[in-house]
Amino acid sequence: MVFRCALLPLILTLVACGGYPRDPDGTLDRVHSQHVFRVGLIASGGGPDAERFIKRIADVTHARPEIRHGGTEPLLLDLERGALDLVIGELADDSPWRDRVTIIEPLAERGTQKQPILLNPIARNGENAWIMLLEREARNSGGPKP
Amino acid sequence: MRHRGHPAAIRQDMARAVRLEWWNVGWTISIIIVMGITMGGSQAMKTAWVEDTLGLIPPLVFLIASHFEARPSTKRFHFGFHRVNSLGFLVAAVALATVGLLLLWDSAMTLIAGENVTVSSVRFLGHDIWLGWFMLAAQAYSIIPPLIIGRKELPIAERLRDKLLHTDALMNRANWLTGAAGIAGIAGLGMGWWWADSAAAAFISLGIISDGVKSLRVATAELVDGVPRALDSDDLSxxxxxxxxxxxxxxxxxxxxxxxxxxxxxxxxxxxxxxxxxxxxxxxxxxxxxxxxxxxxxxxxxxxx
CATH class of the missing domain: 3.30.1340 (Histidine-containing Protein; Chain: A;)
Structure with missing residues (x-):
């Protein structure tokens, strides 16, 4: 009981101060303070949908994208260890990477209905504030066209 | 020898305990549904959900046992069905110990792997809301029924000398403590402390394992004709x-x-x-x-x- 009574004001204080949830590794804070975010574009992931999304993120964070191109594995490994903030690319629905990184809502879709291939922004696990921002912008972009 | 029904001295308390356990089953099912809807990808929420589901075992076993216990002896069961309660006690003790071990295993694995947990957001009425808020609300809801029911069970279990009911009270305690740890964990997660959830859960799991092992020892002693034990310990009654x-x-x-x-x-x-x-x-x-x-x-x- 005492525990809950103590917790409630703590949560309210946090909400009042803003910045909740926060990133364990401070991605969003760093993007805001350094005005740069590091993007990895998987070979098949370029194109107008990805470009529009990167521009959106640049506009809302007032930061400039630093874009690298590469293969799926090297870019996702870099994302996982924090050397990239965002990867955009196509992943299969049952890709084993889905547990190791956070897949944001798709920007575009191709492939068959049974085995769709989705163009997703991908973020590092646990960076919840940064992930929330990416999710919001992916939703605002309208998602895959039917 | 009494082999028919419950003794008059405990009939009222038995009826009260059965009513309480029906409430317990109903509330637990509602918690399982609420937690199931909000758990998303969070492993900590999944573990809490599995525990809430395991929490159904003691009340269900109690209801079955109390039904059988009141039956008269038969041609095939000369001594009646008193020991169904002992059997139920063992099942409940195993469930309690499993909850503790599951919680410890899950939190230790998360701590060792250093896993950062993603809690994403949903769009609701045009607003993007962090799922952590729904998880916090679900966890807060999951605390209240076991806290109240567990406290009501303890005095009845004492009067009935019912170790199965007592173990269910311990299970309820385990469930509300896990809920409290879950709240601390998700609140910590929002602060960017990825380890908060697992550290809180690991700490609480130790108490649950200790209760579960104690219950297992007493239940085993009872089933192998050991000397009668006290309600809440391995000491003699x-x-x-x-x-x-x-x-x-x-x-x-x-x-x-x-x-x-x-x-x-x-x-x-x-x-x-x-x-x-x-x-x-x-x-x-x-x-x-x-x-x-x-x-x-x-x-x-x-x-x-």
């Missing part, structure tokens, strides 16, 4: 000690054996003939308030093994 003392005083130079079948104590006097017109119900046992606990006194005449 005070009532069993009083019965043994009275029998020893009345039948010196005999061996007194005691065992427990469910909530009842059965005594055997080895090396004595039963006195003429002996009535176990009126045999004087100084200090024993709950006479209903003594189910029977059997006699083994001298010279027989």
């Amino acid at each position: 005070d009532e069993a000690a009083l019965i043994a003392k009275a029998l020893r005083a009345h039948f010196p130079k005999t061996r007194i054996l005691l065992r427990e079948t469910g909530r009842y104590i059965r005594a055997e006097v080895i090396g004595a003939h039963a006195p003429k017109n002996f009535d176990a119900d009126s045999f004087d046992i100084p200090g024993l308030e709950c006479r209903w606990r003594l189910e029977s006194i059997a006699f083994h005449p001298p010279g027989k093994p």
Whole structure:
């Protein structure tokens, strides 16, 4: 009981101060303070949908994208260890990477209905504030066209 | 020997306990649904959900056991069904210990792997809301029923000498503590402390494992005809000690054996003939308030093994 009574004001204080949830590794804070975010574009992931999304993120964070191109594995490994903030690319629905990184809502879709291939922004696990921002912008972009 | 129904002295409390356990089942199912809807990808929420589901086992087993216990003995079950309660107690003890071990395993694995947990957001009425808020609300809801029901169960379990009901009270305690740890964990997660969830859960799991192991020891002792144990520990029951003392005083130079079948104590006097017109119900046992606990006194005449 005492525990809950103590917790409630703590949560309210946090909400009042803003910045909740926060990133364990401070991605969003760093993007805001350094005005740069590091993007990895998987070979098949370029194109107008990805470009529009990167521009959106640049506009809302007032930061400039630093874009690298590469293969799926090297870019996702870099994302996982924090050397990239965002990867955009196509992943299969049952890709084993889905547990190791956070897949944001798709920007575009191709492939068959049974085995769709989705163009997703991908973020590092646990960076919840940064992930929330990416999710919001992916939703605002309208998602895959039917 | 009483082999039909519950003794009059405990009938009211039994009815109360059965009512309470039906409430327990209903609330637990509602918690399982709410937690299931909000858990998303969070491993901590999934573990809490599995625990809430395991929390259904003790009340269900109690309801089944209390139904059987009241049945009369049959041609195939000469001693009636008192021991269904003992069996239920073992099942509940296993469930409790499993909850503790599951919680410890899950949190230790997360801590060792250093896993950062993603809690994403949903769009609701045009607003992007962090799923952590829904998880916090679900966890807060999951705390209230077990906190209230567990507290109500304890005094009834004590009066009924019901170790199964007592274990369910411990399970309810485990569930609300896990909920509290979950709240701390998700709130910590929002602060960017990825380890908060697992650290809180690991800490709480130790207490649950200790309760579960203690219950397992007592349940096993009961099923292998050990001497009657106290309700909440592996110590010998005070009532069993009083019965043994009275029998020893009345039948010196005999061996007194005691065992427990469910909530009842059965005594055997080895090396004595039963006195003429002996009535176990009126045999004087100084200090024993709950006479209903003594189910029977059997006699083994001298010279027989």
